[in-house]
Amino acid sequence: MVGETGTGKSTLINAMINYIMGVRWEHKMWLEVTEIPEDQTESQTKAVTVYEVNAPSSPFVLTVIDTPGFGDTEGFDKDKRVSEALQQLFKSEDGIHEIHAVCLVLKGTDVRLHERQCYILDEILSLFGKDIVKHILLLFTYKEKQILPKRMKHFIKESLSKYVKNDECVSFSFDNCQSEYCDEEDRESYKTSWDNGVENFSKFFNHLDEINPKSLDKTEGVLRARKQLDASVGNLRDRIELAELKKRELEQTKTALDKFENYKEEQKNFQCVVDEPYKDLVPVNASWWHWTKRATRCKVCEENCHYPGCWWVSDLSWCSVMDDGKCTVCTGRCDYTKHVKDYNKYVIETRKVTKTNDNLKEQYEEKVGEKKSLMAKLEKDIQQMEAEKIRLVEKCYQCLEKLMEDALKCTCISSFIHLDFMIEKVKETGNQERVQKLEELKKRAIEENRGLFERLCAYVQQMKI
Template identity: 30%
Template sequence: MKLVWPTPTQGAENVTEIVILASLENNSFIQMDTIQVGTTFHNEALVQNLKPSTSYRFKLLLLTKWGCMPEPEVCTEETRTKPEPRALRLRSEAQLADDSEWPNTQVYVPLKKEVERARKDFTLTTGQSGGVRKYIIGGEHKDLDQDKVLLVVGGTGAGKTTLINSMVNYLYEVKKEDEFRFRLVSQIEETQESGYSTKVKSKTKWVTAFVLNNTRLHYRLTVVDTPGFGDTEGIQRDKETTRYIKEWFSQKGPDGLDRLDAVCMVVKSSETRLTHQAQFELNQVVALFGKDMESNILPLLTFCDASKPPALEALKAANVPFKNYYKFNNSAFFEGSDMDEFQKMFWKLGVSSFEKFFEGIEILPVRSLSLSKEVCEKRERLEFQVIALQFKVAQEITQLETMRQEFEVMKNHEADIQRNSDFSYTVVEQRQIMCDLEGTGQHTTNCLNCNITCHESCAYSDDKDKEKCWAMTDGKCRICPLKCEWNFHKNLPYIIARIPLTIRKTNEDLKRKYEQAVSNKELAENMLESIAEQLMKTQSEINADIQLTRQHLRELSKIAMRPSRMTEVSYIEIMIANEKSNAENGWQQRVEHLEHQLKIAKAIAEANDPNYDPLAKYKQSTEGKLNFLAERFPKISEGWLADKAKSAVKKSKAAFCAVGNFLIGSEDNSNPAHKKRKSKMPVIQYV
């Protein structure tokens, strides 16, 4: 601070020292400085080392060789120092980075205070750790009652890290002539955390919220940073990222995420065409949100020049919804203070880009995440419904295939059966096995009643929390065939899987399975009746599941920006082909995850088709086969049809036709000769 005082009217030539005293906030005066006076009297001085934003009063003591001058002490009015620049204040508590990525400047990491209660840890399907966490930057700022939240997503290499770091320097008013810069995330950390590095595999993967206080904005800003999409672990890793975002939606209270001002998609401006993986990943993010968020999706295009970014057309071609976009070129933010004119121009452009961006954020409508939470919940229910549907269809097809094999056995051993001779045969059956997960850190939800795995990778390790598992609705499991209560489920160190095994059986096994002691029917007739009953029962259950799946799709279409995942099929198929073609390190595991997602995407697409029939390949039926089965088993036919509404008649007929087609094969039952057969079981005569 500069102090100025008048020259004394008398005795100025006798002054040898000028003592400057200061009082802080009306406390006692203390000596701040002493000026030695030579032949010329001093009328001003620059007082240094003052505290910012502090009230001071100053006074002067004019000393001569005889002591203090008898003149009155010179006092100043109370004055207040200017606030310390934001950048210097943040630097005072920051840590100098050991290994700077920018050799031309000093790089500091701001002090980050973690909000422990907001932290949520998960164990990934890969055995790694990760989750959501929250840090406060820039100290506390309780005076602000307004805040805004930005979710930042983008592919590895799109410039997301540099964009966030540049934003922090802009917000804390770092000047181009300053010899230091700030960074929140290093490029090395980002590369490792995203899993993109081929040399180092990250042990942790986090979605991190940075609460930025005391910036140049008049509100508190929260930037939610996500791991870069498109890493070497592929689609499974990206699904973990979207899972974290959904988990943050579900957290309640001030540490959760109940509102969002913008979803910022960081994309390279030079992208003329998004890769199929990039399209898939961006659509995964869009699929998290309700239709009300469409105007709040903002592409942030990096590495821009004066021309129109080609990435805009690429985003439109990928059906990414957006109404506005922002261009950035942050190349000058970390060039250091010794800039040439070209770099100074880019610094100015970078500052201008952030000014326009935050002006745009001001006018965006704030969006509650209640609709987005509903979208996430319905999408999860849809996915689990499809998984359950796939499970039932797979079981039914397996049963039918086993019956077909046994039917072939009966054809081949007709004489042995009539003579009651012993024989053996082999069939392929699905058997359960336990896949050990010991030491992987993966949590499961296994049903002790049904003896199946209902959720292979559960967030909850404590059995007391299994009611919160994704597989549960209203306290019951959606995956269990018996819809078991949640407390029948445990976290066990294994997954129960079904694999095909070749089993050797005997004629006694065949009899026990199909003969009924109270019946005089032939073994073959019992077998056909059993197949018909089983098929119709399961078909009814499958049809109910299909209707529920379609209901979920209809509900999603009303509220979600991406109601259906049908477009995923082509993306995933091409990604699988690329992985197999490139055969880069770890491609087999990535293909495995992709094929799993492809099955779900296809199942959802098929279920949305009104003509969808999961057992279609067993149903090339004709009216003759329907009549044949109805004639052979009138009790089953009449009982089934009598209890069903008109709409169910078609399903029942299809079920009977399926059995006939499955067992009789491609016979032409319209042939009148078939109707004249007099044998008790013409199908067993193998005509």
């Protein structure tokens, strides 16, 4: 069950469980499993919750996966935590490995699709693999009739045609009124709501009974790929920056060396000032409301492997960037036991240092007395730094390409933030075919997410903070 905050998802889940438990109008009672906030615009559910209902009168066991409402006041950070929690649930040995349906809960009283709903819809659909598309159901709340008005049919056509063919959209309507308190004299006026609810849930479960469950392997892979993409891009940005700074340092040394006309005779007097890159471990700028902003970092490679790290992980072998106990991000692919998650992260800084003949001798040994050989060695190191950067960009591109192949929605906002960086770096490698492919993806993302980029810019600024 997924949907925007305020669509009545918690009320609908309660109604569904009441139906399965056999609660009817004449019983004059109402079971409430999920907390219903007084302000329906604020989601009270902070984590993914699984309800398992095994009612004696029901021919099946009902499992409902309830997700926090998307798009509330906590913004992007909380929405990202939903995907992390779902991945944990789908990956865990005793978790959920197949589902019958993904139910998008929508407010039937809405007359149009506003920008926040566009973002929410894209983010929800980006959580799943392409193979789940025929298992998407639309549940409209606050509606008494099953017949959808023309404006709602237009809503479905415009909003979901990118993912589901219009004739494949299966929808159900619920009025969400059963739980409302009423005086004794008003009870009969609510009987229609109860009767409609029983009828609608009967149709809903009859439809589910005709659906074969779908494995979540591809969806879990999409969730993992998206997390690994985020982590890889963050890590690769640092490593590319470090490679570029090291290359600049070598070029500064080479330029200074080139000025010596007779290096063999003057080498004792050789010195030059260069910008030397180094890594520094600094505290994460985390406030009490941002307790999730901890970094998972490798102590061997001295790299940030996942920042912000998986908020739900206590055993780092379960972190999204780990595969069979090994890190998929850091340079050495180190074991998870070589990693730590805390409120510190590595940053790349530069400092002015003076290079002397002794420094070069220590670095290049016997070549130090021969200017030509030393220049060749410096040039080789520069080329190696450039090759390393190209390798890192290639790795990042492959991760993005894997996501484009499997994800139901690969042009969502959370993926778009990587495209400019990738386009810039792939251009530097000279692969025009890939540059064109990425630019086409960016163009499609802009067209599909038109009007959302002010929100995106705010998010990017938030991540920088």
